[in-house]
Amino acid sequence: MLLIESLFLQGLAIAIGACIGSFLNVVIYRIPAGLSILHPPSRCPHCLRQLAPRDNIPVIGWFLIKGKCRYCHTPVSWRYPAIEAFTAFLFWCVAAYFGTSLPILILCFYAAFLSWLLVLALIDIDTQTLPNSLTQSGLVIGLIYQVSLASSGASGSSNVASISNLLLFGIIGAFVGIWLLDTMRLAGRIFLQKEAMGGGDPKLAAMIGMWLGWQNILLTIMIASAIGTLVGAIAIATKSLDKQQQIPFGPFLALGAAISLFFGKALIANYLNWFGIV
Numbered sequence: 001m002l003l004i005e006s007l008f009l010q011g012l013a014i015a016i017g018a019c020i021g022s023f024l025n026v027v028i029y030r031i032p033a034g035l036s037i038l039h040p041p042s043r044c045p046h047c048l049r050q051l052a053p054r055d056n057i058p059v060i061g062w063f064l065i066k067g068k069c070r071y072c073h074t075p076v077s078w079r080y081p082a083i084e085a086f087t088a089f090l091f092w093c094v095a096a097y098f099g100t101s102l103p104i105l106i107l108c109f110y111a112a113f114l115s116w117l118l119v120l121a122l123i124d125i126d127t128q129t130l131p132n133s134l135t136q137s138g139l140v141i142g143l144i145y146q147v148s149l150a151s152s153g154a155s156g157s158s159n160v161a162s163i164s165n166l167l168l169f170g171i172i173g174a175f176v177g178i179w180l181l182d183t184m185r186l187a188g189r190i191f192l193q194k195e196a197m198g199g200g201d202p203k204l205a206a207m208i209g210m211w212l213g214w215q216n217i218l219l220t221i222m223i224a225s226a227i228g229t230l231v232g233a234i235a236i237a238t239k240s241l242d243k244q245q246q247i248p249f250g251p252f253l254a255l256g257a258a259i260s261l262f263f264g265k266a267l268i269a270n271y272l273n274w275f276g277i278v
């Protein structure tokens, strides 16, 4: 791909990412509240006045209104523009990292996967739940992704055998994810005598396994457990959390999955190499 095409793709990814991020804000706020994500249009949660189109411009809109509702002057959280900017960053990462090597359709799937992970992570932080509607829809789109990947030829070969192989790859990944997390949850109950994990975590692991396959779901869980343990230890050591308080595991799984999406192949190869397996 020419440099100019690559730069165009990256710019487009940033613009689309910021707009999608604006929609993700709506999803993060409305799904746990049981509200429709399509209706009504964006409005101030305090005075319920509909936002003017110029206030809806991602990131910039928030600065235009100086972080306050135009009508009732209630402060609007900085989290909104931050999520828009972060989504733009994630989409840029996909374009910059995979842009030259994969078909556009697959890049769109990766952007969708990262969007699902971001929404689930933030809802888990906010409400300590992972809504079934999101983990299940994410799993189904993961299945469609595996079929598309095989049909696009991006996986190497393009035939019926590779479609069934990739489907199997995803389905085994989903089973490994749900089984491992269920086992960890049970172990937590037996050894720690407390609920170490929410009921939604195995479903999120199944979704990630469907997208990334069984090798990467193992890597994801390893990364999530390592970072989760570290953050938990720091939180307890700095007294920002007492021992009985729960830390949601979903955000760590999402982070592990994002790292595996970008660096999984290289990390697994290094890991096996380290043990002299390949």
Ligand SMILES: [Zn+2]
Binding pocket: 044, 045, 046, 047, 048, 049, 069, 070, 071, 072, 073, 074
């Ligand atoms: Zn208002």
